[in-house]
Amino acid sequence: MSLNAIKRALWIYHINTGSCNGCDIEILAALTPRYDLERFGMMLVGSPRHADVLLVTGPVARQMAPRLKRVYEQTPDPKVVLQVGSCGMEGGVFYESYNLVGPVDQHIPVDVYVPGCPPRPEAIIEAVAKAWVKLEKAEQVA
Amino acid sequence: MSWLGNSSLTIAAIIGGSIVLALLGAFFGLLYRGIDRKLAAHMQGRIGPPIIQPFRDVRKLLAKESIIPDGGVSWLFQACPFIGLVASILLLTYIPVFGPGALLEGYGDLILILYLLIIPSLALVVGGFASSSPFATVGAQREMVIMMSYEFPLVVAIIAIAWRISHVTDINPFIFSTVAQYPIWNQVGPVGVAGSLILLFTLLVVTPGEVAKVPFDIAEAETEIAGGLLVEYSGRNLALFYLADTIKAFAMVSLVVALFFPYNLSPVIGIGAAAPAFVVDALFFLLKVFLVMFISVTLIRTAMARFKISQASYIYIMAMTLIGLVGLILLHVDMIV
Numbered sequence: 001m002s003l004n005a006i007k008r009a010l011w012i013y014h015i016n017t018g019s020c021n022g023c024d025i026e027i028l029a030a031l032t033p034r035y036d037l038e039r040f041g042m043m044l045v046g047s048p049r050h051a052d053v054l055l056v057t058g059p060v061a062r063q064m065a066p067r068l069k070r071v072y073e074q075t076p077d078p079k080v081v082l083q084v085g086s087c088g089m090e091g092g093v094f095y096e097s098y099n100l101v102g103p104v105d106q107h108i109p110v111d112v113y114v115p116g117c118p119p120r121p122e123a124i125i126e127a128v129a130k131a132w133v134k135l136e137k138a139e140q141v142a
Numbered sequence: 143m144s145w146l147g148n149s150s151l152t153i154a155a156i157i158g159g160s161i162v163l164a165l166l167g168a169f170f171g172l173l174y175r176g177i178d179r180k181l182a183a184h185m186q187g188r189i190g191p192p193i194i195q196p197f198r199d200v201r202k203l204l205a206k207e208s209i210i211p212d213g214g215v216s217w218l219f220q221a222c223p224f225i226g227l228v229a230s231i232l233l234l235t236y237i238p239v240f241g242p243g244a245l246l247e248g249y250g251d252l253i254l255i256l257y258l259l260i261i262p263s264l265a266l267v268v269g270g271f272a273s274s275s276p277f278a279t280v281g282a283q284r285e286m287v288i289m290m291s292y293e294f295p296l297v298v299a300i301i302a303i304a305w306r307i308s309h310v311t312d313i314n315p316f317i318f319s320t321v322a323q324y325p326i327w328n329q330v331g332p333v334g335v336a337g338s339l340i341l342l343f344t345l346l347v348v349t350p351g352e353v354a355k356v357p358f359d360i361a362e363a364e365t366e367i368a369g370g371l372l373v374e375y376s377g378r379n380l381a382l383f384y385l386a387d388t389i390k391a392f393a394m395v396s397l398v399v400a401l402f403f404p405y406n407l408s409p410v411i412g413i414g415a416a417a418p419a420f421v422v423d424a425l426f427f428l429l430k431v432f433l434v435m436f437i438s439v440t441l442i443r444t445a446m447a448r449f450k451i452s453q454a455s456y457i458y459i460m461a462m463t464l465i466g467l468v469g470l471i472l473l474h475v476d477m478i479v
Contacts (some may be wrong), residue, residue: 076207
């Protein structure tokens with residue numbers, strides 16, 4: 001079966017790797033009536049086993065690094081990783097903090113980056129749309 | 143009257159009829175799930191997913207990888223989705239759907255339905271325990287508690303109706319054709335109508351617990367226990383549980399319709415021929431299912447927040463059982479006065 005089925009029904013699992021909760025609130029804002037993520041068939045799910053999209057917020061705290069890898073491995077293929085917020089890219093407000101172990105993409109492969117502190121819900125929705133495009137390209141290659 | 147019009151069903155007819163029913167049940171189950179999600183979204187001031195979204199979800203899940211957890215009991219973990227789905231389809235063969243009688247009319251009655259209703263939940267529980275995740279174990283324990291809780295009011299409501307009908311006729315009152323032949327509303331006086339309304343209310347409150355919807359979805363609570371019973375399920379296995387869930391919801395609502403609204407439209411508007419009468423009755427049945435599902439699933443789940451497991455259990459064992467018994471007493475009072 002083609003990936004075409006997947007891009008119209010993306011289920012999102014949100015993992016917080018030490019975020020300040022700012023990005024997390026923006027993700028919830030994307031579910032509210034104003035932005036309504038569900039009209040595109042997207043849904044927040046409670047388990048990485050159900051997810052197609054892994055949405056990572058926050059810099060990677062030392063304790064979270066092995067957990068992040070484990071959650072990535074628990075997500076069934078095919079999957080996309082979204083990295084939301086500036087701190088997951090270069091530290092943001094936590095820059096050079098003693099308890100961080102680097103950007104998210106040093107631990108798991110990231111497909112789409114969403115900069116911002118925090119990014120607006122529009123940016124997050126656009127990132128998921130870009131993830132669709134990425135899946136389409138992967139389909140063309142395969 | 144059975145689906146195929148004769149009493150001696152051949153094996154081939156049963157198999158063929160079951161396959162047709164399974165396909166129809168899956169189609170309408172998913173369709174009603176889509177309508178439910180759309181209406182719930184509208185009630186919250188959102189646009190909501192397209193009505194065909196559940197079909198897309200199932201298609202997507204079938205295309206995904208199915209992971210079996212290392213610590214789990216592999217064969218049990220994989221068998222449970224099938225057991226759940228088969229039991230849900232089995233429900234449809236005993237409950238009269240789309241107007242005429244059930245496919246296996248005469249082979250099983252309301253008592254059998256009561257047992258069959260347990261099996262999909264039981265498959266979820268066993269699958270949850272087999273997946274070795276602590277979240278799934280907690281979910282499975284909660285599902286067992288809620289299963290034992292809603293059983294009592296459900297039985298009270300069904301027994302009360304059958305008991306009242308048994309005073310009208312000598313035919314076995316637990317058979318759906320008897321219930322359809324003697325609709326409860328036509329057999330009772332004003333007090334009895336009040337009692338029947340109370341029993342209907344009991345059954346409407348049992349339905350969201352039976353199909354695990356808010357406020358009784360404590361076993362699958364995503365925000366507290368990460369999906370509960372289903373936490374380790376992915377891909378094809380999750381799709382099977384998803385299908386079983388929608389089919390069971392359709393069957394459960396059909397049961398409420400068959401017990402309380404067994405009326406058909408075709409005799410009223412005077413259509414005699416078999417084929418058009420069947421179409422009219424089927425459409426009328428789908429309308430009845432929609433109304434019951436809208437009230438007991440969509441409206442309640444949009445209006446309420448999730449109960450705690452102790453509250454949900456208390457509501458079913460104490461409150462709903464007492465309310466059901468009041469309905470039973472009113473039915474009895476109706477016979478005396």
